[in-house]
Amino acid sequence: MTQRINWLKYAAPQTFYPLAGALVPWCYVLAAALCIAGLYVGFFVAPTDAQQGEAYRIIFIHVASAWMSMFLYVVMAFWAGVGLALNTRLSSMMASAVAPTGALMTFIALWTGSLWGKPTWGTWWVWDARLTSELILLFLYLGFLSLQAAIDDPRRADKAGAVIALTGVVNVPIIYFSVQWWNTLHQGASVSLTRSPSMAATMLTGMLLIALAFWMYSIGAALARVRCIILERERTADWVRALPEVRT
Amino acid sequence: MNWGSVSAFFAMGGYAGFVWGSYGVAMLCLVIESVLLVARRRSALRDLNRS
Numbered sequence: 001m002t003q004r005i006n007w008l009k010y011a012a013p014q015t016f017y018p019l020a021g022a023l024v025p026w027c028y029v030l031a032a033a034l035c036i037a038g039l040y041v042g043f044f045v046a047p048t049d050a051q052q053g054e055a056y057r058i059i060f061i062h063v064a065s066a067w068m069s070m071f072l073y074v075v076m077a078f079w080a081g082v083g084l085a086l087n088t089r090l091s092s093m094m095a096s097a098v099a100p101t102g103a104l105m106t107f108i109a110l111w112t113g114s115l116w117g118k119p120t121w122g123t124w125w126v127w128d129a130r131l132t133s134e135l136i137l138l139f140l141y142l143g144f145l146s147l148q149a150a151i152d153d154p155r156r157a158d159k160a161g162a163v164i165a166l167t168g169v170v171n172v173p174i175i176y177f178s179v180q181w182w183n184t185l186h187q188g189a190s191v192s193l194t195r196s197p198s199m200a201a202t203m204l205t206g207m208l209l210i211a212l213a214f215w216m217y218s219i220g221a222a223l224a225r226v227r228c229i230i231l232e233r234e235r236t237a238d239w240v241r242a243l244p245e246v247r248t
Numbered sequence: 249m250n251w252g253s254v255s256a257f258f259a260m261g262g263y264a265g266f267v268w269g270s271y272g273v274a275m276l277c278l279v280i281e282s283v284l285l286v287a288r289r290r291s292a293l294r295d296l297n298r299s
Contacts, residue, residue, distance in 0.1 A: 043257075048250060054261035058270045065274065104277050112270040119266050217278060224285045231292040246296045 013090050013230045014239045020223040027220030031213045038209030046202040058116040059203070064211040066109035068218055069137060070172050072102035076144070077169040080162035090226075092158035093233065095165060096148060097226035101218050103141035110134060121185050129178035130186040133171060140168035154233055 010016050042060040049056035076098040083092030113131065114124045125131065144164045151157035174181075179188045199207075234240050241247065251257040260267040 044250060046250075048261065053263060055263040055266055057260070057267050061270055061274050101281065104281055108274045108277055111273055115266045115270045119263055221281060221285060224289070228285070228288045228292050231289070231296060235296055240296065245293060 011088055011090055013093070013234055014237070016090055017227055017230050017243075020227050024220050024224050024227075027216045027223065031216035031220060034209050034213035034216060038206050038213055041202060041209060042206035046206050047200060052120055055116065055119045058112050060206050060210045062109060062112040062116055063207050064214045065105045065112065066134070067211055068214045069102060069106035069109050069134070070175055072098050072105060072218060073137060073140070073165075073172055074169065076102055077165040080158070080165040083158055084162040084166070089233075090230075092155075092162070093226050093229045094222070095158070095161065097222045097229055098218075099141055099144050099148075099161075100225065101221045103138060103145065105214070105218070106134065106138040106141060110138065117185075126185055128184040128186065129182040130175065130184050133175040133178050136171055137168075137175060140164065140171060144168075 010019060038060060042057060046057075048054060076095045079091045079098065080095035082088060083095060110131075113134075117126075118124050144161050147164060148157040148161045151160055178184065179186050231240060231246075258264060258268075
């Protein structure tokens with residue numbers, strides 16, 4: 001007999017809150033370890049780029065944050081959609097918890113891209129497809145956050161936010177394929193599933209390590225934030241009152 | 249090893265401002281978010297204890 005785990009149990013804030021609390025420190029520890037390993041490989045093992053010199057080293061943080069910015073948006077839209085369809089409280093809280101970290105990753109991607117563009121393209125910014133669609137992603141995150149902040153009733157805020165999140169998800173494939181669909185200054189994908197990476201193995205290793213570090217960081221931050229949201233929204237619930245950190 | 253000296257490492261082949269500007273601001277963002285999260289949890293718990 002295989003033992004069946006009732007995963008739906010964790011759909012309740014009451015059971016998810018301690019689970020998230022147990023996971024958060026591990027996420028941050030893993031993020032720090034992967035980050036150190038990635039920075040070591042990125043700065044001390046990966047060779048200097050023949051064309052771009054040392055400026056290319058921005059790639060490690062730029063690609064990792066750009067991946068996360070798109071991925072977190074899909075995660076946010078998924079949870080917002082589940083919350084909208086099934087009316088589950090925790091799903092909508094997860095969407096709200098992911099949004100600020102996603103916006104931050106988008107900002108980092110744009111910022112590092114700008115600092116990379118100046119030495120390699122000669123300009124901080126161009127209105128081309130990849131850059132513009134990534135900027136729209138930032139506005140979608142900010143729109144989601146400000147709309148939720150503007151509505152007092154959390155359940156209504158969840159529903160309104162879900163509509164923005166789900167509408168905006170169409171932008172994610174546009175960002176991803178923009179370098180193929182339009183002529184752009186931005187280089188094509190460095191890593192793809194269909195062909196071997198167009199970079200040295202050590203460069204790729206550094207990039208993947210930093211990307212994994214950002215994954216772990218984002219999961220940790222989102223779980224830490226969802227715990228805050230649970231405390232804020234469920235403040236009248238008996239189980240919140242009975243928590244050891246509350247019952248003082 | 250890519251760097252002959254510590255100063256060569258920090259000079260980043262002449263791209264110091266771009267490279268360290270990227271990594272510095274990114275790290276700063278992550279630190280600020282973490283501080284804000286701790287503050288949010290503290291304030292949520294404070295509100296719960298007060299009411």
